[in-house]
Amino acid sequence: MTLSSRRIRSEDWKPIGVKSLETHALEVVRSHENRSVIAGPGAGKTELLAQRAAYLLQTGAAPAPRRILAISFKRDAASNLAARVRKRCHPDHAGRLDSMTFDAFAKSLVDRFGQSLPERWRPRPDYDITSYYERDYKDFLFQEVGLPPATVGTRADLRAIGPKTFERSHLLGQPLPIDGWSCPTVGHWAADWFWQASLHGGEKSVLSFPMIGRLAELLLRVNPMARDALRLTYSHLFMDEFQDTTQVQYDLVSTIFRGTDTVLTAVGDNKQQIMRWAMAMDDPFSEFDADFAAKRTSLYNNYRSSPDLVRIQHVLAQALDAAAVAPVSQTAGTISGESCSIFDFPSPHAEARNLAISVASNVATGKLTPRDFVLLVRQKAGEYADVLEPAFTAQGLSLRNEAGLVGTIMLQELLIEEVSVLLVSLLRLAMTPRAGRYWSECQKWMASLRGIASNDELGHSKLARELDAYTIWLGANRSNPPTTMQAARSLIDEILDFVGLERLKSQHPAYAQGEWLEKVLDSASTHVFASSAQCGDWSSVLDTYEGVNAIPLMTIHKSKGLEYHTVIFVGLDDGAWWSFSNDEIEATAGFFVAFTRAKQRVVFTYCAKRGGRTKIATLYHLLQEAGVQITQAS
């Protein structure tokens, strides 16, 4: 298929790379109005946005030079959408899509226009980014802030606020007032103090991402030129995972685009709202529909899960939304036995052994690989890993806690870092046989780092020669994986010398700021070294590094947006679900997210030693209602 840069007439446009789209999805793809799209798990939300981007760019509905802004929560979601659009569109078209995270968007605004903020709200240009924890707010409220003036309130009033309310309601609750709070309550008096200390207190301003979001919103209110530039630039805005939008993010989008000709598309799933405790809005879709006169559309296909799993999912979905409509599975079932079962084990040890044996026997048939499985837990993945890992190792399998720390950063985070991906590609190319597919990948990486244009053939062939020479040298001189931490680090430094540290920093601003790059490289070295310790040759070292043969273990929250052939949920008990009664809807939504990661099979495990099943009886009733059986195992 050749990708054309020619404009296609709207009536001639067809979805690309898929057989068909359901009628409602196609309607959204071609829509010229604001839309909210409620789409359950596996309905193809990202695909819908990718098709819509292709439609808008190729038909000129998003007319050049105007652009599409796509905002996601997670970096992988943002890059995933961009990749799908690149695959379907000519570079000239795909280049008019900006796909980024909410935080990257807000930060880019503060970096570009932040100095136009009034003095009291103006961060220093070289501000640091931090995460404020409850602890920090507590210390602040109880010590640093001191005594409020008598006109505002007493120390007791101040302490009565509590760190959570302080952050949610006072510090970040409303858009910032340009001239400060005029008749402040105790909360706003303290919030103002906190803001001023963060902005002007030390040598550098220290801001959290939500604070950056608030500053971005304010600067667009005080700087109409910047705001109009954005309105003019973007003819269309996409928002993914809209159910998890926070008030800060919503206010920013409203300030920029409400009442303009920019067409907004918000997609998400109410039933997967599991971030309310982390400041997500209660019902962002209803507010969006009202504020933007958006038309609501629901999608009813499920391209991920088998008909039997979709049937059970619907039982859970009805507990979250009585009006839920049964989705239609578009995927054939391949499991011969039960597609969902609960196993009751006598001990966590027996549970680990049994699970390891059953995964191993599945892998042994050759039909499934370790990566087809996921072990999900509600919380404390590390503690479960301690018990499960030895059992899996005993069966010749490796299990990997994706949230485990390598040095100071999380494994899952390290593996998606650009510099880590680049290192692995270069090492594969240099060290392993039949690494052809890494050649073009490395070539692409290096070309973009060096700013070589796609039509610059001379530049590309010069780069190709350099790349070949370097990887041959590397393969010849560093053929043994490092045996010490120092060796791992110096190898990485050496490769980065070839890549060009400065080029890397200028392409990826995050690496130019603070200690981040140093942390990533340190973590990468640690992980290369640890992977080398377990394996002999580079090929298996890199497999271990990437975990290509490891069964992932993670929390439900981390699994959002992912999918696996078989989901094994460990710990369907009151202990793991201690918070169930605090917010039954949100907890059930978490259960729904875990269940809907599976394409073919879900296994739940229970062990009386970890807790009862009285508090989460509702979940057991739902499964029972769906015909799922509990089996005593040993």
Add this chain to the structure above:
DNA sequence: TCCCAGAAGGTTTTT
């Protein structure tokens, strides 16, 4: 310094 009782934490993205 130690002990005990009661409180708090746990699920988190993002440059």
Add this chain to the structure above:
DNA sequence: CCTTCTGGGA
């Protein structure tokens, strides 16, 4: 629900 932290008192 279970584990770890905290603060007051001895």
